[in-house]
Amino acid sequence: MKPLDPRLLRLSRTARGFVVGAAATGLLRTLATIGIAWGIATAVTQVVDAVHSTSASVALPAVFGSTLALLGGAFLLRAVAAWSTDDLAARAAASVKRELRAAVLRRAADRGPGWLAGRSTAAFATTLGPGLDALDAYFGRYVPQLALTAVATPALVVAIALGDPTSAIVVVCALPVIPVFMVLIGLATQALQRRQADQLGRLAGAFTEAVEGLATLKVFGRARRQVGRIGTVTDEYRRGTLGVLRLSFVSGFALELAASLAVALVAVSIGIRLVDGSLGLGAAMFVLVLAPEAFAPIRQVGADFHAAQDGVAASQAVLDVLDDDTAPSPEPARADAGTAGDHLVLAGVAVHRDDVVVGPVDADVAPGTVVALVGPSGAGKSSLLAAVRGAVPHDGVVSVPGGGGGTAAITWADQRPRLVRGTVAENVALSATPDDADVRTALAEVGLGLDPGLPVGAGGTGLSGGQAQRVAVARALYRAHRHHTPLVLLDEPTSALDAEAEAQVVTAVRRLAADGAVVVVASHRPALVAAADVVLAIDATGRVAVRPVAVPA
Numbered sequence: 001m002k003p004l005d006p007r008l009l010r011l012s013r014t015a016r017g018f019v020v021g022a023a024a025t026g027l028l029r030t031l032a033t034i035g036i037a038w039g040i041a042t043a044v045t046q047v048v049d050a051v052h053s054t055s056a057s058v059a060l061p062a063v064f065g066s067t068l069a070l071l072g073g074a075f076l077l078r079a080v081a082a083w084s085t086d087d088l089a090a091r092a093a094a095s096v097k098r099e100l101r102a103a104v105l106r107r108a109a110d111r112g113p114g115w116l117a118g119r120s121t122a123a124f125a126t127t128l129g130p131g132l133d134a135l136d137a138y139f140g141r142y143v144p145q146l147a148l149t150a151v152a153t154p155a156l157v158v159a160i161a162l163g164d165p166t167s168a169i170v171v172v173c174a175l176p177v178i179p180v181f182m183v184l185i186g187l188a189t190q191a192l193q194r195r196q197a198d199q200l201g202r203l204a205g206a207f208t209e210a211v212e213g214l215a216t217l218k219v220f221g222r223a224r225r226q227v228g229r230i231g232t233v234t235d236e237y238r239r240g241t242l243g244v245l246r247l248s249f250v251s252g253f254a255l256e257l258a259a260s261l262a263v264a265l266v267a268v269s270i271g272i273r274l275v276d277g278s279l280g281l282g283a284a285m286f287v288l289v290l291a292p293e294a295f296a297p298i299r300q301v302g303a304d305f306h307a308a309q310d311g312v313a314a315s316q317a318v319l320d321v322l323d324d325d326t327a328p329s330p331e332p333a334r335a336d337a338g339t340a341g342d343h344l345v346l347a348g349v350a351v352h353r354d355d356v357v358v359g360p361v362d363a364d365v366a367p368g369t370v371v372a373l374v375g376p377s378g379a380g381k382s383s384l385l386a387a388v389r390g391a392v393p394h395d396g397v398v399s400v401p402g403g404g405g406g407t408a409a410i411t412w413a414d415q416r417p418r419l420v421r422g423t424v425a426e427n428v429a430l431s432a433t434p435d436d437a438d439v440r441t442a443l444a445e446v447g448l449g450l451d452p453g454l455p456v457g458a459g460g461t462g463l464s465g466g467q468a469q470r471v472a473v474a475r476a477l478y479r480a481h482r483h484h485t486p487l488v489l490l491d492e493p494t495s496a497l498d499a500e501a502e503a504q505v506v507t508a509v510r511r512l513a514a515d516g517a518v519v520v521v522a523s524h525r526p527a528l529v530a531a532a533d534v535v536l537a538i539d540a541t542g543r544v545a546v547r548p549v550a551v552p553a
Contacts, residue, residue, distance in 0.1 A: 014099060018092035018139065022147035025085040030152040032078035033293050034159050039071030041285035048281060085144045093139035097132045100318050104128060107322055126204040127317045135315065141304040149297035156294040163286045164279060167266050171294050174262030178255060178298050199237045206233050259295040266291040342367045344388075344487060344518045348396035351383045358383050358542040360396060365520075365534065367401065367486065370513045372529045373522040375538030381522035382415065384538070385489050388520065401486035401518055411485040415492035415522075417472035419460035425452035428475050438482060442474040445511070447504035465496045473505055480512055488512055488519045494528060506531045 046064050105128075153175070161168035210217070210226040217223040270288060273279035343366055350359030358380030365371055373381045387394035389410050400409050419427050425434040428442055439452045448470045450463075460468035473493045480488050490509070494502040506527055513519050513533075521528055529535060537547045 014092055014095035015139075018088060018096075019143065019147060021088050021092075022085060022144045023151050025081045025088065026144070026148035026151040027155075028081040029078055029085075029148060030155045032074045032081060033152070034156070034290070035074035036071060036078065037159075037286050037289035037293070039067055039074055040289050041282050043067045043071065044285050045282040085148075086140070089140040089144050090136075092143075093136045096139060097135055100132060100135075100315070101128055104318055104321055126201055127321075131200075131317065132315075137304075138315070142301070145297065145301045145304045149301045152297045153294060156290055160287050160290050160294060163283045163290070164270070166269060166273075167287045167291065170266050170269060171262065171291065174258075174265065175295070175298065177258045177262070178295065195240060199233070199240055203230075203233045203237050206230055255299045259292075259299045262295055263291050342401045342486060342516075343399070344371075344401055344520070345399040346388070346396065347399075349384070349387055349398055350395040351380060351387050351392060352395075353380060353383055353542075356380070356542045358538065359544055361536065361544045363534070363536070363546070365518050367516045367518055368513050369518055369534060370509060370532045371518070371520045371534045371536060372532035373520065373536050373538065374524060374529055376540055377524075379538040379540060380542055381538060382491055384536075384544075385412075385491055385520065385522055388487075389489055409485055410487045410489060411476050411480040411483070412489045413472050413476035413491060413493060415495065417460055417468040419456055419458075419463070419468055419471060421458045422456060423452065424450050424454045424456055424471060427456055427471055428452070428478050430475065430479075435482070438478055439474075442478040442481070443471075445477055445504070445508040446470040446474050447501055448474060466498070466501060469493070469496045470501065470505070473508070477508060477512070480517060486517055488517050490519065490521045490523075492523055493521065494523065494525050499527070502527050 043064065046067060050064075108124075157168055157171055157175075160171055207230055210230060214223060217226060267288060270279060270284045274281070274284050343364055345365075346361045346363045348360045348362060350357050350361070352358075361384065363371075373384060375381055383392065386392040388398055388400075389412055390398070422432075424443070425436060425439045426432060428434065428439045434452070436452055443450060443452070448467065450467065450471075454462075456462055456471075460471070463471065473490070476488060476490060476493075479485065493509075494505050497505065502525065509519055509521065509528070510531055521532065523529065535547050536544055538544050
């Protein structure tokens with residue numbers, strides 16, 4: 001990644017504003033630093049003059065007090081500017097992380113599950129989670145220091161030149177040495193850090209795979225072998241981290257050495273000229289105080305760059321995802337409000353799955369109709385539902401009820417409950433502030449007498465499979481009732497339920513249709529198929545046919 005990637009500035013308005021703010025506070029800090037140097041030089045000169053002059057010592061208290069007041073004001077201004085930079089950096093980091101995460105999630109949603117399926121979900125989650133959290137160091141330390149360097153270094157060199165042109169020439173000649181060291185060390189660090197980011201993604205993937213397949217591994221007695229596998233990947237990541245730290249310490253030493261030698265050259269030159277009387281004490285003190293400050297910003301920006309490398313790598317990964325146009329976005333559902341009205345219209349809709357084409361499907365479904373998609377497992381029922389909601393590329397045209405192809409008119413429940421850590425009510429409403437009455441109504445419709453405040457673990461931990469599935473169906477009912485969505489899509493909503501629980505879900509489905517919604521259910525369960533008004537049967541070759549409602553034998 002470049003010192004400040006322009007793509008980041010284009011994507012984030014907060015980042016652009018922060019760079020300008022950091023430059024402004026950096027200018028204030030630079031002016032305060034020059035004021036501090038002038039105040040110290042003036043105070044020392046006044047004291048020395050007072051010691052050697054009786055008349056001057058009489059006037060010293062008033063003059064010296066003014067100098068100390070100016071010096072105190074400069075220190076206060078520098079402290080306020082530093083605090084403002086830190087506060088601005090913390091706010092900017094939080095805002096930029098939020099903006100980048102939202103942009104990536106929008107891009108993933110636009111491209112659909114097919115694009116995400118080609119990526120490691122563990123690595124993707126790691127990049128969006130702890131990866132982007134590393135931007136705190138990037139915006140909290142590196143970017144403010146970069147802005148300070150851009151503003152402070154030229155200003156300090158000009159101030160030194162006004163005090164002593166010879167010292168300014170020494171500083172200007174010595175300054176390029178530090179960027180050369182930074183570039184050489186940065187190239188090595190970049191390669192190491194890229195390997196570290198990849199290794200962290202592999203570690204997350206190995207752990208996720210082990211957790212997801214733990215039940216199967218235990219059945220075959222292979223669970224303990226995963227301990228060694230994860231341990232090996234973890235050990236590689238640990239060794240890589242230590243390598244990055246070693247390189248960071250070496251680079252810091254190199255930068256400090258270069259800056260110290262440059263300041264020493266300035267000090268020796270000033271000392272020789274003080275002895276021969278060609279340079280005054282006030283100018284010498286002013287330059288001696290400013291010389292280390294002239295090297296400090298560019299030296300510190302190199303050190304902070306290493307500290308912010310995790311955030312740099314995460315930003316690079318996120319920006320690459322946003323710039324990646326190799327995967328086509330799924331074709332959204334299209335609608336003609338004048339033609340579709342309140343009907344669900346499918347005109348030649350077909351989905352390509354490997355070597356099989358599911359469809360084409362032609363149907364005109366009126367409000368209040370329950371449509372059952374039936375067929376063997378893997379025939380393409382879920383793929384057709386995904387095409388209807390615009391999640392996968394497809395041929396033909398889909399016109400959803402109400403005209404318009406946005407997801408705001410659709411309620412969808414996947415065949416997997418996809419419950420998250422929180423309460424039952426929060427999972428039903430997908431909100432931290434659920435409507436308790438509506439939650440209880442949705443739970444009652446599916447025959448689930450759970451307390452809405454009952455805690456649920458990630459993945460539905462604490463609930464049985466049937467309870468988790470009914471919570472997912474209740475989530476669909478909650479959304480359909482509150483938003484009056486005219487199209488409801490349910491994927492295998494009763495696959496884990498017994499006959500009694502399934503009957504309650506069937507009743508809820510019929511009630512949705514009675515309220516005027518078009519309900520499309522993908523299922524192979526006889527009770528749901530029998531409750532449908534239209535059956536779309538998909539065979540093993542992907543062909544779709546409309547058949548009379550009947551309970552399969």
